[in-house]
Amino acid sequence: MKNIRNFCIIAHIDHGKSTLADRLLDYTGSVTEREKQNQLLDSMDLERERGITIKSHAIQMDYIYKGEEYVLNLIDTPGHVDFSYEVSRSIAACEGALLIVDAAQSIQAQTISNLYLALENDLEIIPVLNKVDLPSANPEEVTDDIVELLGCNPEDVIHASGKTGFGVDKILEAVIERIPAPKGDPDGPLQALIFDSVYNTFRGIETYFRVFNGEIKKGQKIKFVATDKEYFADEVGTLKLTQVAKKSVKTGDVGYLITGIKTAKEVKVGDTITDFERPTTNIVEGFEDVKPMVFAGIYPVDTEDYEELRNSMEKLQLNDASLVFFPESSAALGFGFRCGFLGMLHMEIIQERLEREFDMTVITTVPNVSYNAYTNKNPDTPFIVNNPSDLPDPSTVNRVEEPYIKATIITKADFVGNVMSLCIEKRGMILNQTYLTPERVELTFDMPLAEIVFDFYDRLKTVSKGYASFDYHPIGMKTSKLVRLDILLNAQTVDALSALIHADNAQNIGKKMCEKLKELIPRQQFDIPIQAAIGAKIISRETIKALRKDVTAKCYGGDISRKRKLLEKQKKGKKRMRQVGNVEIPQQAFMAVLKLND
Incomplete structure (x- = not known):
């Protein structure tokens, strides 16, 4: 056990985690020449295309240092704020x-x-x-920043390059010398933490775990504590580039387990695995339940699916x-699910x-x-509103509270003005402005979460030419003046396009939404009015004109009343059509509403 090291790689987006992980695998001889490729641990097509890590990936390396064999369990983690839950789970399994x-x-x-997650x-x-x-590297200055942040010595900072492989030997040396070996009782009752799982079509669910005490043997009868099964x-076995089956996985090690489970609900990430005969009394304290930040409905295009x-x-x-997801139904789209995501990128993925x-x-x-809505009848009991169409009738609502976040933005000094005006436009309140160095500034804002859901991150990157970095955490609920904006197509409310919006922005957003939908909805045989409404009050309207047949083409000369008669007849037909007509909304119309500023 003294020769095992469990560690993870943490960093901001694009700071070279996956590339450095590739070099560590090369250096320890964990991959053959034939298996080598960039972003080796990123197994998903999406990760390769976008050049980002979405999932944490665990892999075991063997390394000989000063004549002794060491087992190094590495977890490569994502850097984007939307996947910080993956990071917290990886950290729980490491030293x-x-x-x-x-x-x-x-x-x-x-x-x-x-x-901070790692230090906790x-x-x-x-x-x-x-x-x-x-x-463009500036090693001296950045080393000073790291020393200031961590309070370590400048010689503790290892200089490396994931591209060339420079400094990889020093990193491995530091991992072995500085990271403590796992502690635990090899003879005690089995206690293992589940930190990930994947579905395999042929073998059922594969569970990834880290053993804290005892050992897990092939054929052993085990129990999952949370589900009591x-x-x-x-x-x-252990996780090399491919899975390596073993007779047992001992204390301190990381491995995988296949039990033939077919139903997804039976495996909970963060659960403790223990022995059925000799169960442990201690449950591994890992991580809290995830708190979704953004909600959206996902519906099948065909209701039968x-x-x-x-x-x-x-x-x-x-x-x-x-x-996180639970069933819901919509008048416009039929049956589907209300899903909770950690952010917009997470939703897209x-x-x-x-x-x-x-x-x-x-x-x-x-x-x-x-949101939390309070009615006049029960002014102290909140009614949770995940979907704008759940908001009670405006006349009965006492107040509505929305979630606020504390946003930390680090940017170059040249872009402070642009970033501030963007945050103020998004109803942000500036709390603090600190110059970390003469060139870099940290800005702290209180902002409504709803304002950063749509396009905040994209626009922040635009106004700062890609230099601003952004992080946030929730700070609770605050009362706001919110109204429900409904979109009516042909006098029918489309509940999937409803949104809760601050009263001051409602007129502007309603107008933009109507204009956007006018561009995207194809013309029909009848006029389609698109209206934005708050309650019974219409605040904006656009009309998609009907496709018309030229009914007067056959009238060449003669009295005007002949033409008028034909046009009147056509008008009546269009009116009848509009009463029974149904408007199909294309998929891109739902997503286009998010990009109102483009």
Whole structure:
């Protein structure tokens, strides 16, 4: 056990985590020449295309240091704020972390928030200055920033390059020397933490775990504490590039378990595995339940695919524990699910994965956040509103509270004005402005979460030419003057397009939504009025003109009344058509509403 090291890699987006993980695998000889490729641990097509890590990936490496064999369990984690739940789960299974900082970009918002996560779990931090080979790198200055942040010595910061492989030997040396070996009782009752799981079509659910006490043997009868179910361990083993079956996985090690479970609900990430005969009394204290930030409806295009969509979502939830969903129905779209996501990127990725991995074509409604509404009858009991159409009648509502966040933005000094005006436009309140260095500024704002849901992150990158980094955490609910904006098509409310909006912005947003829908909805045989309404009051209107046949073409000369008669006849037909007509809304119309500022 003294020769095992469990560590993860944490950093901001694009600071070179996956590239450095590739070099560590090369250096320890864990991959053959034939298996080598960039972003080796990112197994999903989506991760490769976008160049981001979405899932944490665990892998075991063997390394000989000073004549002794060591087993190194590495977990590569995502950097984007939307996947911070993956990071918190990886941290719970480790004793140490490599904190990677880009020598050209210095410390960013997500670097700091991931560092705090690691410190809360008492992890040994090894700072690594990556990309030192870049012409724009500024190693001395960035080393000073790291020393100031961590309170370590400048010589503790390892200079490395994920591209060339420079400094990888020093990183491995530091992992072995500085990160403590796992503690635990090899003879005690089995106690293991589930930190991830994946669905395998042929073998059922594969569970990834870390053993804290005891050992798990092949064929052993085990029990999952949270669900209180027993299974037999059909196969256990460790996670190399492919799975390696073993007779047992001992204290301190990381491995996988196959028990032939077929139903997704039986495996909970964060659960404790123990022995059936000799159960442990201590449950592993891991991580809290995930708190979704953004809600949106996901509906199958064909209502008959509802059950298939449910199965796909359950399998996806195994692989992504931060996805939360429950059934709902909509007048416009039929049966579907209300889903909770950690952010807009997370939502986009889930939608793509449903389409690619499960061949499901889905419609996603306008995302929103969850509100608390208080009625005049019960002014002290909140009514949770996840969907704008659930909001009670405005005349009975006493007040509505919306979630607020504390946003931390780190940017270059040149862009402070642009960032401030964007935050103020989004109803943000500035709390603090700190100059970390003469060039870099940290701004702290209180902002409504609803305002950052749509396009805040994209616009922040635009106004700061890509230099601003952004991190946030919830700080509770505040009362706001909110109204429900409904969109009516041909006098029918489309509940999937309803949104809760601040009263001051309602007129502007209503007008933009009507204009956008006018562009996207195809013309029909009859006039389609598009209206934005607050309660019974219409605040904006656009009309999509009908496609008309030229009924007067055959009148060449003669009295005007002949033409008039034909036009009147056509008008009556169009009116009759409009009463029975049904307007189909294309999928891009639901998503286009998000990009109102484009």
